[in-house]
Amino acid sequence: MTATCTLTDCGAAPDVEYSMDDYAGPVARWCPGCGDHSVLSAAQRLLATHQMAPEKTVFVSGIGCSSRFPHYLRTYGFHGIHGRALPISTGVKLARPDLDVFAVMGDGDCCSIGAAHWIHAVRYNVNMVALLLDNNIYGLTKKQTSPTTPQGFPSNTQPRGSILPPMNPLSVTLGVTNASFVAQTADWAPQHLYATLDAAYRHRGFAFVRILQRCPIWTASLFRDAVQDPAKVEVLVHEKGIHDATTEAIHTNHLDHDPSDLNAARALAEEGGMRLGLFFHDPTNACYDETRRVPGYTPEDRIAILKRELDRHAV
Amino acid sequence: MTTPTSAPVAAGVLAPESTQVLHVREHCVEVVSDSGEGAQKCGQSFGAVSAKMGNGVWTVEIIPAEIQPPARTPASASGVRIRLGTQAITNWGDHAELVVAFNEQVLLSRHRQEALADDAVILIESMWAEHDNDSIRAAWNAAMEELSARNYRIILVPMEERCLTVVDDPRRGKNMFVFGLLAAIYGRDTERCKAQIAYAFRKKKPEIYERNAELFDLGCAWARENLPFRVEVATEPYTDDMVVMNGNTALGMSAIAAGMDLCSMYPITPATSVSHYLSEVFEDAGGIVHQAEDEIAAVGVAIGASFAGKVAFTVTSGPGLALKTEFLGLAAMTEVPLVVVDVQRGGPSTGLPTKVEQSDLLAVLYGQPGDAPKVVIAPSTIEECFHVLITARRIAEAFRCVVYVLTDANLATGVQPFPRPKPDSNWMAGPPDQDPVPEGARPYDWDDRTGLSRRFIPGQAGGMYTLTGLVHDEDSKVRYATGVNQRGCDMRSRKIAVLQSTLQPPKTHGESHGDVLVVGWGSTRGTIEEAVDRLVSEGHAVSSANLTFLSPLEPGLKDLFARFRSVMTVEVNFSDEKDAPYITDENRRRGQLCTLLRAQTLVDIDCWTRVPGQPLRPADVADAIRANVRSVTADANGDPS
Numbered sequence A: 001m002t003a004t005c006t007l008t009d010c011g012a013a014p015d016v017e018y019s020m021d022d023y024a025g026p027v028a029r030w031c032p033g034c035g036d037h038s039v040l041s042a043a044q045r046l047l048a049t050h051q052m053a054p055e056k057t058v059f060v061s062g063i064g065c066s067s068r069f070p071h072y073l074r075t076y077g078f079h080g081i082h083g084r085a086l087p088i089s090t091g092v093k094l095a096r097p098d099l100d101v102f103a104v105m106g107d108g109d110c111c112s113i114g115a116a117h118w119i120h121a122v123r124y125n126v127n128m129v130a131l132l133l134d135n136n137i138y139g140l141t142k143k144q145t146s147p148t149t150p151q152g153f154p155s156n157t158q159p160r161g162s163i164l165p166p167m168n169p170l171s172v173t174l175g176v177t178n179a180s181f182v183a184q185t186a187d188w189a190p191q192h193l194y195a196t197l198d199a200a201y202r203h204r205g206f207a208f209v210r211i212l213q214r215c216p217i218w219t220a221s222l223f224r225d226a227v228q229d230p231a232k233v234e235v236l237v238h239e240k241g242i243h244d245a246t247t248e249a250i251h252t253n254h255l256d257h258d259p260s261d262l263n264a265a266r267a268l269a270e271e272g273g274m275r276l277g278l279f280f281h282d283p284t285n286a287c288y289d290e291t292r293r294v295p296g297y298t299p300e301d302r303i304a305i306l307k308r309e310l311d312r313h314a315v
Numbered sequence B: 001m002t003t004p005t006s007a008p009v010a011a012g013v014l015a016p017e018s019t020q021v022l023h024v025r026e027h028c029v030e031v032v033s034d035s036g037e038g039a040q041k042c043g044q045s046f047g048a049v050s051a052k053m054g055n056g057v058w059t060v061e062i063i064p065a066e067i068q069p070p071a072r073t074p075a076s077a078s079g080v081r082i083r084l085g086t087q088a089i090t091n092w093g094d095h096a097e098l099v100v101a102f103n104e105q106v107l108l109s110r111h112r113q114e115a116l117a118d119d120a121v122i123l124i125e126s127m128w129a130e131h132d133n134d135s136i137r138a139a140w141n142a143a144m145e146e147l148s149a150r151n152y153r154i155i156l157v158p159m160e161e162r163c164l165t166v167v168d169d170p171r172r173g174k175n176m177f178v179f180g181l182l183a184a185i186y187g188r189d190t191e192r193c194k195a196q197i198a199y200a201f202r203k204k205k206p207e208i209y210e211r212n213a214e215l216f217d218l219g220c221a222w223a224r225e226n227l228p229f230r231v232e233v234a235t236e237p238y239t240d241d242m243v244v245m246n247g248n249t250a251l252g253m254s255a256i257a258a259g260m261d262l263c264s265m266y267p268i269t270p271a272t273s274v275s276h277y278l279s280e281v282f283e284d285a286g287g288i289v290h291q292a293e294d295e296i297a298a299v300g301v302a303i304g305a306s307f308a309g310k311v312a313f314t315v316t317s318g319p320g321l322a323l324k325t326e327f328l329g330l331a332a333m334t335e336v337p338l339v340v341v342d343v344q345r346g347g348p349s350t351g352l353p354t355k356v357e358q359s360d361l362l363a364v365l366y367g368q369p370g371d372a373p374k375v376v377i378a379p380s381t382i383e384e385c386f387h388v389l390i391t392a393r394r395i396a397e398a399f400r401c402v403v404y405v406l407t408d409a410n411l412a413t414g415v416q417p418f419p420r421p422k423p424d425s426n427w428m429a430g431p432p433d434q435d436p437v438p439e440g441a442r443p444y445d446w447d448d449r450t451g452l453s454r455r456f457i458p459g460q461a462g463g464m465y466t467l468t469g470l471v472h473d474e475d476s477k478v479r480y481a482t483g484v485n486q487r488g489c490d491m492r493s494r495k496i497a498v499l500q501s502t503l504q505p506p507k508t509h510g511e512s513h514g515d516v517l518v519v520g521w522g523s524t525r526g527t528i529e530e531a532v533d534r535l536v537s538e539g540h541a542v543s544s545a546n547l548t549f550l551s552p553l554e555p556g557l558k559d560l561f562a563r564f565r566s567v568m569t570v571e572v573n574f575s576d577e578k579d580a581p582y583i584t585d586e587n588r589r590r591g592q593l594c595t596l597l598r599a600q601t602l603v604d605i606d607c608w609t610r611v612p613g614q615p616l617r618p619a620d621v622a623d624a625i626r627a628n629v630r631s632v633t634a635d636a637n638g639d640p641s
């Protein structure tokens, strides 16, 4: 996501230097060991790296554990309603192209109640970063099945095991026309997580990042194997992809994948498995916030248009 | 077969030499065709020219329920009613006195809806009477039989035959022929009519205009040679510059005039045409129409934009309003300024998509779970539609609240001339405040007395906060401590009372005291006032009041009501009939404004409401008021009732 450089943008306090702490809000109240903590740290590091002005940055979220995210940052935040982070973010960005916009969603938020908005946000391809914090469960409301819960995994609403095969957020996103950036990372691979957020931020368009997120309270068993055995994870590598030496050293299973190849990306996503990296990237796709941008106006311009319109309707 | 009393007459047998000229102060004409034959374009053009010539005009669309209803069926009736007057016309009136029908089935539809005056003159396409197809002839004969119950004067017009001299497919063209008929009958200026035709076909090739102008001439000529009557509705030239448009176009212009930059919507009748109009012109003025994936997203995008400093609006109708509910609660809770336009239609559910109703008032007022105070404004004329978003945006920003604008299908499609507004840069929103927030300022720095606070806008240094729909304190921090919710609710509610303290008591139409006061809101205003005028001319002490603000209610209502012996509302929404089975004074469900006013004033207000799927008629409203007057005066005289 690239911020449009308007004059006001460039004039913003060049002498201030923001440290990670400058972006820190109150102490995050997620459970100890919750993967959301690590996403928050990565986001703070990203903000500092790019020296984003806190007042020019907006984090929007829905409702859920993960959606508490904006409260723990010192930027502008919008803690919205369940499932609707994306329409709100779209509105912010349409009105204010000068702001950097991030949406933070849970798997219930994005893939269930907000699924229609997710699909259409991918189509709009508005310049922003969308983070799906996927713990495969409804965390806040205490362990109900989510669209990404693995089949057979018990919850309070499906105690004999999740009934349906899980939805694959990567293939769903890649299936939408105009998808432009689709990546997967994991909270327990902080370097890779950071590198992915950085690539997402630099992307022009709607950057969709699914973050595999541990919830030690409700789904402790789900990512345990992958966390304990780096060999269970495959890292996508390519010169056009996300590159992080630490991750590539820890996880020796590498898969060469060219992220400009949509068909290969779809096939790879469809296969499932624990793969981290950039599945697809096309920065040339049309961005709705750019296509819809209209020149500014003065009140006099508007009055002239109104007069023209009144003339057309004159008696 | 009995001979119809109103047997159709071929126009040729009439003697145009002895042309009668009817001099009237007002006249009501309808044009009806099968859907797709263009009666609406014809009627709207005629209405526009009449307004331009100085007549008061009100036009109402007659809309078929389906997109492609079968031709030659009553369900297919599509058209316009145009009511013309010497003075301003504020409603669609009672009955049509002249009807031009493209076939007998669409005419039957109007007859069955009792839309026509008993002695209406009907001009009807003659081709069906002698049609080759037996069943069509039989249908024609049956229709004439049914129509003979009234004293209609039916005149046959060879529309198809005449149009065939110019076009191959008269289904595309009869409408301009009929425009010509009307122009001749009402003495409309040919130049203006031609200019109107050019406007109607502005997006088509020039040949199309020429062919339609020729059909228009043909219609004029035929009427002059064959019709033995003319109607003259005297015009009084306007002293002001005037404009003419429908309510939805006026709302679109209002958004531009208010300095808004974003209309975020999802298509729904009868609201959509606001966005159709805006889509054509908004970008020239630096704004956009965003068609979202659904109504939830539409309001979400508007809220996002408003949060970011550019007050946006969303426009919808009943079913869409229902979907927006949760977001509207969020906007109330977080004090994000927002304007919501609800162009009401019949409900519940999909209801009557194209028809007028005033049934969303209580849904708007009480539709969100929890306490969600808001402002509700109802324009009552097309002119008010032009100004309403300017007021709505200002209030939304000054009071950090959601402002609902309730119009309806009648205002949406009704066309009326009004004095040309003079656009003013003060109507417009300024650019969002981007100055650093003052040291120590808080995002909800509620003034204890008024509940008002200044809002922080992204981009303002030092103002960073996280807006949340959870219970929050002055710093926008989530807090569940006792007292925090009470205070937030208090502050949000207080603002509505503060706004009320700035409003004027409603003015009465007529005397400020008397026997019966009729209270209404929105598009029924013209109809109610006309009905009241009729009663006053009969010698009754009746007045009316129109409420523009429904939340907060305008001040002084209790005093006003006390000056009348009886108060009733007239509304286009449902109420139980008093004498219906099981209905008692206690369980009776009353009109929505009536319910609200009773609760707020403790006055025993009565109501007369109807949901006919069409605007109320002054005659019916007058009857309802008359009944009320009778019971009031009977009570006063001690008559047993």
Ligand SMILES: Cc1ncc(C[n+]2csc(CCOP(=O)(O)OP(=O)(O)O)c2C)c(N)n1
Residues within 6 Å of the ligand: A063, A064, A065, A066, A067, A082, A105, A106, A107, A108, A109, A110, A133, A135, A137, A138, A139, A140, A141, A146, B326
């Ligand atoms: C309209 C609505 N429906 C239901 C809820 C209750 N609710 C709150 S969060 C949530 C699901 C949370 O799961 P997820 O989105 O995966 O986020 P997580 O807590 O796991 O981060 C639900 C169902 C709500 N707040 N609003």
Ligand code: SF4
Residues within 6 Å of the ligand: A029, A030, A031, A033, A034, A035, A036, A065, A066, A135, A139, A140, A214, A215, A216, A217, A218
């Ligand atoms: S319940 Fe799970 S997702 Fe929620 S805060 Fe605790 S660990 Fe994180």
Ligand SMILES: [Mg+2]
Residues within 6 Å of the ligand: A064, A106, A107, A108, A133, A134, A135, A136, A137, A138, A139, A146
């Ligand atoms: Mg979850």
